[in-house]
Amino acid sequence: MELNHKQKNALDFIVRYLREHDRPPTLREVGKAIGVSSTNGVRYLIDALISKGYLSRSPSLSRGISLTDKTMRQHGSLRMVPLVGRVAAGSPLLAEENLEGQIAVDPTLIGRSETFALRVKGESMRDAGIMDGDILFARPQSSAQKGDIVIALLDNEATVKYFRPEGNRICLQPANPKFAPIFVEKKSPDFRILGKVIGLMRKM
Amino acid sequence: MELNHKQKNALDFIVRYLREHDRPPTLREVGKAIGVSSTNGVRYLIDALISKGYLSRSPSLSRGISLTDKTMRQHGSLRMVPLVGRVAAGSPLLAEENLEGQIAVDPTLIGRSETFALRVKGESMRDAGIMDGDILFARPQSSAQKGDIVIALLDNEATVKYFRPEGNRICLQPANPKFAPIFVEKKSPDFRILGKVIGLMRKM
DNA sequence: TAATATAATGAACATATGTTCAAAAGTCAA
DNA sequence: TTGACTTTTGAACATATGTTCATTATATTA
Numbered sequence: 445m446e447l448n449h450k451q452k453n454a455l456d457f458i459v460r461y462l463r464e465h466d467r468p469p470t471l472r473e474v475g476k477a478i479g480v481s482s483t484n485g486v487r488y489l490i491d492a493l494i495s496k497g498y499l500s501r502s503p504s505l506s507r508g509i510s511l512t513d514k515t516m517r518q519h520g521s522l523r524m525v526p527l528v529g530r531v532a533a534g535s536p537l538l539a540e541e542n543l544e545g546q547i548a549v550d551p552t553l554i555g556r557s558e559t560f561a562l563r564v565k566g567e568s569m570r571d572a573g574i575m576d577g578d579i580l581f582a583r584p585q586s587s588a589q590k591g592d593i594v595i596a597l598l599d600n601e602a603t604v605k606y607f608r609p610e611g612n613r614i615c616l617q618p619a620n621p622k623f624a625p626i627f628v629e630k631k632s633p634d635f636r637i638l639g640k641v642i643g644l645m646r647k648m
Numbered sequence: 649m650e651l652n653h654k655q656k657n658a659l660d661f662i663v664r665y666l667r668e669h670d671r672p673p674t675l676r677e678v679g680k681a682i683g684v685s686s687t688n689g690v691r692y693l694i695d696a697l698i699s700k701g702y703l704s705r706s707p708s709l710s711r712g713i714s715l716t717d718k719t720m721r722q723h724g725s726l727r728m729v730p731l732v733g734r735v736a737a738g739s740p741l742l743a744e745e746n747l748e749g750q751i752a753v754d755p756t757l758i759g760r761s762e763t764f765a766l767r768v769k770g771e772s773m774r775d776a777g778i779m780d781g782d783i784l785f786a787r788p789q790s791s792a793q794k795g796d797i798v799i800a801l802l803d804n805e806a807t808v809k810y811f812r813p814e815g816n817r818i819c820l821q822p823a824n825p826k827f828a829p830i831f832v833e834k835k836s837p838d839f840r841i842l843g844k845v846i847g848l849m850r851k852m
Numbered sequence: 853t854a855a856t857a858t859a860a861t862g863a864a865c866a867t868a869t870g871t872t873c874a875a876a877a878g879t880c881a882a
Numbered sequence: 883t884t885g886a887c888t889t890t891t892g893a894a895c896a897t898a899t900g901t902t903c904a905t906t907a908t909a910t911t912a
Contacts, residue, residue, distance in 0.1 A: 460789050463761035485890045506710040506869055573779040644850040647757050689860045
């Protein structure tokens with residue numbers, strides 16, 4: 445009942461393909477992945493996996509392979525009970541400007557406070573581990589402490605920077621030597637702090 | 649941008665079919681389910697759903713329909729992901745002794761695929777925007793593609809690195825010039841790939 | 853009403869994909 | 883080595899499935 449190397453390989457590929465595509469592979473795709481040139485070779489292999497209880501098949505159906513309970517258990521189907529509850533509605537201000545949808549987040553990430561999310565554009569905070577395309581979570585507030593990473597509205601553009609007050613002006617400092625700091629008057633009407641960054645999420 | 653009754657019907661069916669079969673339906677199956685007799689009628693309908701951002705398609709591919717993030721968000725709920733702590737030697741990755749807790753995650757971030765989470769230790773992937781203390785989400789798999797960021801078990805220690813196979817050894821490459829790459833024999837018993845990194849979360 | 857856009861049909865087509873078969877190649881025990 | 887068994891190949895085949903097109907029906911609007 446043991447699987448040999450090639451069978452294990454094939455099963456691995458099928459499981460992985462399913463996860464990545466939400467769709468089973470074809471015989472030819474399996475063959476290509478594990479180095480078997482004829483569809484019949486693959487068929488043979490898969491028949492073995494079926495008879496050993498790792499797979500099942502709907503005959504004549506395209507992409508008809510499916511995983512058995514046994515396989516799902518071994519590869520640990522961890523789909524758990526969904527947690528019901530709403531998390532962190534965006535602030536109305538940003539909801540209007542930048543509405544991309546709602547994102548659910550674990551409360552351990554952002555606590556109980558009101559929160560909004562923003563997608564990062566550009567590389568200016570790279571050295572703080574904030575990359576282009578990342579999603580930031582921020583707590584809305586109109587002031588900040590020295591050293592906070594803030595989301596600021598500057599000339600109708602949201603920007604993410606370190607917050608460094610200096611006398612009666614403010615230095616918005618990037619975390620990337622290729623970018624220059626921005627200085628604004630504290631009382632400038634074109635400048636406003638929207639919130640303080642408290643978390644980050646990235647899809648890779 | 650609203651969906652009419654028939655479109656909503658079709659979308660519902662596709663989501664349901666996917667959930668029940670782990671495989672997208674064919675055009676003919678959709679047509680039969682919603683009462684459209686020609687495949688082209690279904691195609692028309694699905695094109696509408698695609699242009700409205702609910703579905704996507706891999707052209708010419710059998711069962712090539714897939715759900716967009718938007719649709720997953722609407723139809724999916726929060727998912728719980730196990731947080732893996734220290735991985736004990738020999739024990740399966742997701743054995744209870746290895747688990748530190750559960751994290752709720754938006755399906756947008758990790759899709760429907762099986763996922764585990766791991767807390768990052770150290771600075772070795774700094775230049776990839778992966779910082780000390782970050783939580784990584786990974787898809788469990790025992791092999792990987794060149795260039796993937798993987799979580800690997802090396803001498804009973806979980807480590808995060810770029811995966812670069814070179815002949816019969818593997819280079820585990822940090823994203824930080826201060827760290828040296830690690831080389832391991834492909835068949836080394838002390839080495840094992842645990843999964844591929846697909847997302848990241850940071851609390852600040 | 854006419855005109856225009858939207859939906860759906862039916863049939864033909866192209867190709868993606870599973871199935872089958874005979875033969876070759878490899879494996880393993882007697 | 884022989885012989886039985888397993889595994890793979892290659893090619894032909896059948897069918898499942900996406901694509902295209904001309905046409906008709908249905909709604910919407912000027």
